[in-house]
Amino acid sequence: LGFLVGSLKIKRVFTVYIDGAEATAPSDLKGMWDVSVFSEGKTTDELAAEIVDLFIHEQTDELNENKIELVTDISRLRGLIEAHRANPVHFESEIAELILLYCQSTYMFGVMGKGKKLLTEILNSGEVRDDRVILAINSSLCYYEICENLQQDKDGTLYLPKEAYEGIKTKLLSQIETVEKLGDGEFKRMFLMLNYDYVTFANMMYYLCAGAEGDLEFRDFCVEKCIETCEKFRSFDPDKNDQLAALYESYGYRNAALYFIKTDRKEKAMDAFDKSRAARYKLFRYFRNKDMDKNIFEQIKMEYYLALTDDLDLVYGVEKKRRLRELEDYLEDAYSASLDKNYLVRKIEKILNSVSNDEKKTETTSGFVTPLGFTMATDDEVVKKAFTDNDKETDESGDKGSGEESGENKGDGNGEDDKNEG
Known part of the structure; x- marks a missing residue:
C-alpha cells in the first residue's frame, strides 16, 4: 500500500x-x-x-477541467500527456480526452507536425492498450491526414483529392461506428463532436473546393450531426464544456452556411452565419478578461471580426453600415497593435476595400472562402505551414509577440527541421 x-x-x-x-x-x-x-x-x-x-x-469518469482553457494552454496540455506516460495518473477516458484536445491545440499554436510526431510515437510504442486512447489518437491522426493531403487546383485553391478523401472518410466513419457502441459519457460525446466535424471538414474540402458534386443526403446528415453533437457535449457538463462546444459550433454553423450557399439555400445560410457569429462572440467575450496566451486571444478576436464579413453581400442598409463601422474600428486597433501583417487582418482589410470600391465581391461570393472545419485560422497556407513547424519548445511557449507570426503560425518550410516535422 x-x-x-x-x-x-x-x-x-x-x-x-x-x-x-x-x-x-x-x-x-x-x-x-x-x-x-x-x-x-x-x-x-x-x-x-x-x-x-x-x-x-x-474509469468512465469525465475530465474535471474547463476544456477550452486546456486547449489554449498547450504547454500544460502536452505536459499532462507526457507526465502520464512516465507515471500514469489519469483514468484512460481522461487521457483519451486530453489527446483529443491536444490535437485542437496543436493547430491553434501551429505545431501540428509536432503533434503528429508525439501521437504516432505513443501509438507505436506499445504502451497504449485502452481502446478509447487508441481511438483518440487515430481520430487526431485522421485530422492531420486531411491537412497534409490538401492540394492546390489551377486557381491556387486547396482541395482534398478523391483518393485521400475516400480513405479518410472511411476511417472516420468506422471510428464513429465503434464509439457509438460505448456507454454514454463525456469521452463519447467529445469524440463524436470532433469526428463529425472532421468528416464535415473533409466533405467540404473535397466537394466544395474540388468542385465535385453529389451525396447531398450524406453531407446534410454530417452538417446536422456537427451541431447536434456540440449540444450533447455541452449538456454533459455545461460549466466545463460550454466554451469548447461554442468553438465547434462556430465551425459547424459556418461550414453549414457555406454548404447551404453552395446548394442554393440562402435563408438557411443566413441563419447559420448568424449562429456562427454568436458562438464566436461568446468565445471572444469569455477570453476578453482572461490571463492567457495573447496571440491565441488575438486569433479568437480576429475570427470574430472576420465572421462579420462572411455574408456582407447578403445584408443591407443599417445592418451593413453597422458592421462596416465595427470592422473599420477593429482595423484601426489592429494597426495600432502592429497586427497589420497578420493574415486575418489583411483578409478583413481586403474585404473592406472591395466593398468601398463597390466591386460587390466578398469572400463568400468570389470563391475565396475556405471552410474552417476544425481550424482556428482560415488561411489555406496556414494549414500547410502547421506541418512545417520547427521542434523548439518555444513554439509552444505562447510568447512570440504580436506581429506577422501571430495568426500565420510558424515555420517557413525551408529549414531541415521544418521538413522533418511534416
Missing part, C-alpha cells in the same frame, strides 16, 4: 470495501478511489465479477 500511494496519486488506488469494512479501515486509506460492495447472497465469482464491473464503470 505504501508503494502504491508513493507511486500514484491517491485517487488512482482502487479500493473495494466489502460488507462495511470502511468502518475499520486504516486512516491512510482515506481519500482513495473507493467503492463499497456487499457479499450476502453472492458466490465468490459473482462478487469478483461485480468488483470488476465497478472498476470498469468507475
Whole structure:
C-alpha cells in the first residue's frame, strides 16, 4: 500500500470495501478511489465479477477541467500527456480526452507536425492498450491526414483529392461506428463532436473546393450531426464544456452556411452565419478578461471580426453600415497593435476595400472562402505551414509577440527541421 500511494496519486488506488469494512479501515486509506460492495447472497465469482464491473464503470469518469482553457494552454496540455506516460495518473477516458484536445491545440499554436510526431510515437510504442486512447489518437491522426493531403487546383485553391478523401472518410466513419457502441459519457460525446466535424471538414474540402458534386443526403446528415453533437457535449457538463462546444459550433454553423450557399439555400445560410457569429462572440467575450496566451486571444478576436464579413453581400442598409463601422474600428486597433501583417487582418482589410470600391465581391461570393472545419485560422497556407513547424519548445511557449507570426503560425518550410516535422 505504501508503494502504491508513493507511486500514484491517491485517487488512482482502487479500493473495494466489502460488507462495511470502511468502518475499520486504516486512516491512510482515506481519500482513495473507493467503492463499497456487499457479499450476502453472492458466490465468490459473482462478487469478483461485480468488483470488476465497478472498476470498469468507475474509469468512465469525465475530465474535471474547463476544456477550452486546456486547449489554449498547450504547454500544460502536452505536459499532462507526457507526465502520464512516465507515471500514469489519469483514468484512460481522461487521457483519451486530453489527446483529443491536444490535437485542437496543436493547430491553434501551429505545431501540428509536432503533434503528429508525439501521437504516432505513443501509438507505436506499445504502451497504449485502452481502446478509447487508441481511438483518440487515430481520430487526431485522421485530422492531420486531411491537412497534409490538401492540394492546390489551377486557381491556387486547396482541395482534398478523391483518393485521400475516400480513405479518410472511411476511417472516420468506422471510428464513429465503434464509439457509438460505448456507454454514454463525456469521452463519447467529445469524440463524436470532433469526428463529425472532421468528416464535415473533409466533405467540404473535397466537394466544395474540388468542385465535385453529389451525396447531398450524406453531407446534410454530417452538417446536422456537427451541431447536434456540440449540444450533447455541452449538456454533459455545461460549466466545463460550454466554451469548447461554442468553438465547434462556430465551425459547424459556418461550414453549414457555406454548404447551404453552395446548394442554393440562402435563408438557411443566413441563419447559420448568424449562429456562427454568436458562438464566436461568446468565445471572444469569455477570453476578453482572461490571463492567457495573447496571440491565441488575438486569433479568437480576429475570427470574430472576420465572421462579420462572411455574408456582407447578403445584408443591407443599417445592418451593413453597422458592421462596416465595427470592422473599420477593429482595423484601426489592429494597426495600432502592429497586427497589420497578420493574415486575418489583411483578409478583413481586403474585404473592406472591395466593398468601398463597390466591386460587390466578398469572400463568400468570389470563391475565396475556405471552410474552417476544425481550424482556428482560415488561411489555406496556414494549414500547410502547421506541418512545417520547427521542434523548439518555444513554439509552444505562447510568447512570440504580436506581429506577422501571430495568426500565420510558424515555420517557413525551408529549414531541415521544418521538413522533418511534416
